Amino acid sequence: MKRRKLISLVLVLLGVTTIVSGKGDRDDRDSDFASTLYWNLSSSGPKTIDPALNGATDGGDVISNLYEGLVREQAGVVKPGIAESWEISDDGKTVTFKLRDSLWSDGSRLTAHDFEYSWKRAMDPATASEYSWIWEYTNVVGAQNVAEGKGSLEDVGIKALDDYTLQVELSNPTSYFISLVAFYHFMPVKQSSVEAGPDGIWASDPELAISNGPFKLAEYTIGEGLRMEKNPNYWKADNVKLSAIEVAFIDDLTTAYTAYQAGEFDFLNDVPPSEIPRLTAENPEFYIFPLLGTYYYSFNLDLDMWKDERVRRALTLAIDREKICEIVGGGKIPAAGFVPVGFIDHQGNDFAETAASSGIPTDGSGIEEAKRLLAEAGYPNGEGFPKFTIIYNTSENHQLVAEVVQEMWKTNLGIETDLINQEWAVFQDTRKQGEYEVCRGGWLTDFMDPMGLLAIFQVDNDYNDSHYNNSTFDELVSYANKTVGAEHFEALYEAEKILMTDLPIAPVYYYTEIYLSSPQVKNWTRSVLSALDFSGAYLER
Amino acid sequence: MRNYFFRRFIQSLFTIFLIATVTFFMMRSIPGGPFTRERPVPDEIMRALNAKYNLDAPLIVQYFDYMKSLLTFNLGPSFSRVGVSVNKLIGLGFPATAKIGFLAVLLIILVGIPVGIVSALKQNRPVDYFVMFMATLGVTIPNFVIATLYIYLFAGKLGWVPSFGLRTPWAYIGPILALSGYSLSFVARLTRSSMLEVLRQDYIRTARANGLKELSVIGKHAMRNALIPVITYLGPTIALLMTGSFVIERIFAIPGIGRYFVESVSSRDYTVIMGVTVLYASFYVLMIYLVDVLYAMIDPRIRFDKEIP
Numbered sequence: 001m002k003r004r005k006l007i008s009l010v011l012v013l014l015g016v017t018t019i020v021s022g023k024g025d026r027d028d029r030d031s032d033f034a035s036t037l038y039w040n041l042s043s044s045g046p047k048t049i050d051p052a053l054n055g056a057t058d059g060g061d062v063i064s065n066l067y068e069g070l071v072r073e074q075a076g077v078v079k080p081g082i083a084e085s086w087e088i089s090d091d092g093k094t095v096t097f098k099l100r101d102s103l104w105s106d107g108s109r110l111t112a113h114d115f116e117y118s119w120k121r122a123m124d125p126a127t128a129s130e131y132s133w134i135w136e137y138t139n140v141v142g143a144q145n146v147a148e149g150k151g152s153l154e155d156v157g158i159k160a161l162d163d164y165t166l167q168v169e170l171s172n173p174t175s176y177f178i179s180l181v182a183f184y185h186f187m188p189v190k191q192s193s194v195e196a197g198p199d200g201i202w203a204s205d206p207e208l209a210i211s212n213g214p215f216k217l218a219e220y221t222i223g224e225g226l227r228m229e230k231n232p233n234y235w236k237a238d239n240v241k242l243s244a245i246e247v248a249f250i251d252d253l254t255t256a257y258t259a260y261q262a263g264e265f266d267f268l269n270d271v272p273p274s275e276i277p278r279l280t281a282e283n284p285e286f287y288i289f290p291l292l293g294t295y296y297y298s299f300n301l302d303l304d305m306w307k308d309e310r311v312r313r314a315l316t317l318a319i320d321r322e323k324i325c326e327i328v329g330g331g332k333i334p335a336a337g338f339v340p341v342g343f344i345d346h347q348g349n350d351f352a353e354t355a356a357s358s359g360i361p362t363d364g365s366g367i368e369e370a371k372r373l374l375a376e377a378g379y380p381n382g383e384g385f386p387k388f389t390i391i392y393n394t395s396e397n398h399q400l401v402a403e404v405v406q407e408m409w410k411t412n413l414g415i416e417t418d419l420i421n422q423e424w425a426v427f428q429d430t431r432k433q434g435e436y437e438v439c440r441g442g443w444l445t446d447f448m449d450p451m452g453l454l455a456i457f458q459v460d461n462d463y464n465d466s467h468y469n470n471s472t473f474d475e476l477v478s479y480a481n482k483t484v485g486a487e488h489f490e491a492l493y494e495a496e497k498i499l500m501t502d503l504p505i506a507p508v509y510y511y512t513e514i515y516l517s518s519p520q521v522k523n524w525t526r527s528v529l530s531a532l533d534f535s536g537a538y539l540e541r
Numbered sequence: 542m543r544n545y546f547f548r549r550f551i552q553s554l555f556t557i558f559l560i561a562t563v564t565f566f567m568m569r570s571i572p573g574g575p576f577t578r579e580r581p582v583p584d585e586i587m588r589a590l591n592a593k594y595n596l597d598a599p600l601i602v603q604y605f606d607y608m609k610s611l612l613t614f615n616l617g618p619s620f621s622r623v624g625v626s627v628n629k630l631i632g633l634g635f636p637a638t639a640k641i642g643f644l645a646v647l648l649i650i651l652v653g654i655p656v657g658i659v660s661a662l663k664q665n666r667p668v669d670y671f672v673m674f675m676a677t678l679g680v681t682i683p684n685f686v687i688a689t690l691y692i693y694l695f696a697g698k699l700g701w702v703p704s705f706g707l708r709t710p711w712a713y714i715g716p717i718l719a720l721s722g723y724s725l726s727f728v729a730r731l732t733r734s735s736m737l738e739v740l741r742q743d744y745i746r747t748a749r750a751n752g753l754k755e756l757s758v759i760g761k762h763a764m765r766n767a768l769i770p771v772i773t774y775l776g777p778t779i780a781l782l783m784t785g786s787f788v789i790e791r792i793f794a795i796p797g798i799g800r801y802f803v804e805s806v807s808s809r810d811y812t813v814i815m816g817v818t819v820l821y822a823s824f825y826v827l828m829i830y831l832v833d834v835l836y837a838m839i840d841p842r843i844r845f846d847k848e849i850p
Binding site: 013044045047048052053055125126128129130132133148149150200201204221222223248249250251252254255256258259261262264306350423424425426428429430432447462463513 | 556559569572574576577578581582583584585586588589590593618621622623624625629630633634689692696700703704705706746791792793794796797800807809836
């Protein structure tokens with residue numbers, strides 16, 4: 001009896017040791033440690049890394065290092081990528097890309113036909129890409145019809161004239177078209193590879209994934225991480241200094257931050273919110289970049305309570321945006337209008353800064369005017385104004401902002417509000433159904449033009465949750481969509497001004513994003529559309 | 542007795558079926574869907590997606606289709622990880638989750654029960670006070686506090702263990718401690734109180750009066766009865782620990798399946814919700830079934846069929 005027990009104890013212990021010692025070190029830091037970047041993506045892993053199917057920033061960060069589009073945008077500058085050069089016809093409606101002689105990661109030749117295939121695949125409803133709506137903004141002839149299931153791929157104005165010439169027909173001159181094709185949705189995919197692994201699964205299978213960017217996929221473990229290795233067939237492979245990038249999918253920010261401090265990561269996409277104030281103040285490794293997006297509150301214009309423009313203005317002016325940004329942290333930029341900073345107009349000026357004169361004060365200086373406007377509208381000190389509800393989707397940050405705004409409206413205007421939070425999917429339903437008085441909104445654009453933001457307030461736009469309806473505004477935006485240069489921007493300036501007069505929304509702040517990068521990582525960059533770019537990065541270990 | 546276990550087996554299957562049915566209809570009744578996005582997906586794409594995932598059929602048809610494929614253990618494709626089947630997701634994540642869970646269960650049994658017994662035997666002595674103090678701490682401190690503190694101290698400050706993943710044997714210690722903390726303490730307390738109660742019983746006094754050795758009194762007569770509530774508690778707990786914890790797996794960045802219990806609901810990943818729910822339910826029902834079997838083996842008073850006198 002005793003011996004049997006002893007034997008079973010030994011067996012159990014043996015079992016434990018085998019279980020625990022199962023898998024060895026994934027990254028036993030050997031010889032290539034000196035040129036391997038350890039990066040935490042701060043998400044539980046991208047949903048997909050198929051360029052055409054992806055719609056999320058975590059996927060975008062990976063894709064921009066694996067693939068190369070016709071052009072590559074770094075810190076706002078559009079540089080030649082696979083396209084050596086491009087020509088735009090005099091009427092602005094034909095764009096001809098001249099491609100360089102380049103290879104896929106498997107050594108096969110990359111041609112203009114690959115781009116034609118990839119782009120048509122991306123817009124094809126059979127591919128069911130969540131991002132196919134973007135074709136509406138490309139103005140490519142016939143593309144929007146295809147994306148909406150109304151047209152044929154034959155009629156789309158994308159054609160490979162020969163192996164190295166790609167011709168694109170646009171329905172209108174489109175000033176941002178060239179910078180738009182730097183976006184991951186327009187990166188090339190190889191047909192044989194795509195057809196070998198349906199639903200984008202090929203992209204995360206190292207056996208099948210073929211790419212054309214600085215790196216190629218070497219390993220992929222769902223829920224754990226991926227490894228990219230230098231792609232020797234990249235056209236600018238000489239400039240790629242890193243031999244590999246180890247990407248981890250850790251969404252717990254505290255764990256990742258501890259690992260960073262212990263030297264297990266060189267680069268983090270995000271840090272715990274509680275660390276932001278300290279890092280901002282004293283750490284040169286901490287970076288804050290503006291994002292092309294705005295955080296705001298929508299007024300439900302279907303309701304009578306918001307019919308009076310003075311009421312909306314009063315509520316907007318009663319918010320001290322600078323104070324909110326101070327409380328929220330993370331270097332958020334107080335919004336003076338709807339279009340965020342970062343867009344350059346035809347004269348080389350920042351769009352938001354130029355438009356700010358017609359915008360709203362970012363500090364508390366408008367509070368007196370707010371009180372006056374509310375009194376004029378018949379609600380002195382908020383008397384008689386119905387109590388209403390602010391709805392936001394569940395998140396600590398949104399709650400914080402809502403609480404501050406609630407307090408400001410109460411102290412500054414005497415208006416009472418309730419706060420309700422809803423789980424994300426439920427919240428979207430509520431907002432879509434228009435079952436709210438005031439709700440949170442946020443919008444990030446994917447192309448380098450204020451159009452991407454302003455267009456959402458056109459009357460028939462899916463994202464026009466305020467149900468804003470102003471025909472002059474609609475016409476200006478539509479006109480801007482057909483023009484380039486001064487005409488384009490003047491129409492947009494006018495549209496922004498109208499929006500800031502009508503105020504269907506109260507802008508709060510412009511989004512920013514944060515990175516923590518070890519001082520050992522040099523020469524990394526990002527696109528203003530927020531994709532990280534390690535193509536030229538190197539390490540000083 | 543065999544008849545009884547067969548009946549219980551059929552009942553268990555029926556329970557799993559019922560859970561699957563209720564979950565299926567409940568999850569479909571909440572607003573939002575797997576393709577709810579900030580920017581609404583165009584109608585045409587939505588139609589294509591719905592057709593692809595068989596979401597355009599009437600709900601009842603979808604239900605029967607799902608149940609049919611469930612019978613063949615085909616859990617369908619995941620919505621949130623494009624192109625990956627739920628079987629694959631669970632197959633990839635379950636080993637890591639089960640390893641941690643199994644080791645936690647082992648720790649609970651090998652430490653929790655003996656400690657509880659010792660504590661009962663040394664009632665109101667320093668050992669007892671110490672054990673009960675630790676057990677109270679273990680029950681009251683939430684596991685995420687243990688986990689965060691552990692990482693901060695041993696990975697961050699001291700650098701003794703890796704801060705994430707399961708890359709070395711040392712990396713297992715934190716997750717196991719954090720995962721088992723509550724149950725370990727609870728089992729120790731439960732064993733102690735149940736042991737104390739049994740020790741006061743007449744038959745123990747009789748056993749002692751008959752001159753049995755103390756070891757035999759405790760080990761053979763007292764333990765068997767004292768362990769019944771512990772086993773009742775352990776059954777479902779094992780099912781819970783072996784299917785993972787969202788919090789622990791997230792904090793220690795363990796690529797297990799615990800995260801899917803929460804993630805799948807917020808992303809309305811219907812097939813994953815069903816997959817992990819059915820997995821957990823099956824485990825749970827199986828453990829309760831095993832507990833019933835164990836009862837029969839441990840408790841001399843429990844018999845399922847009439848005995849011939």
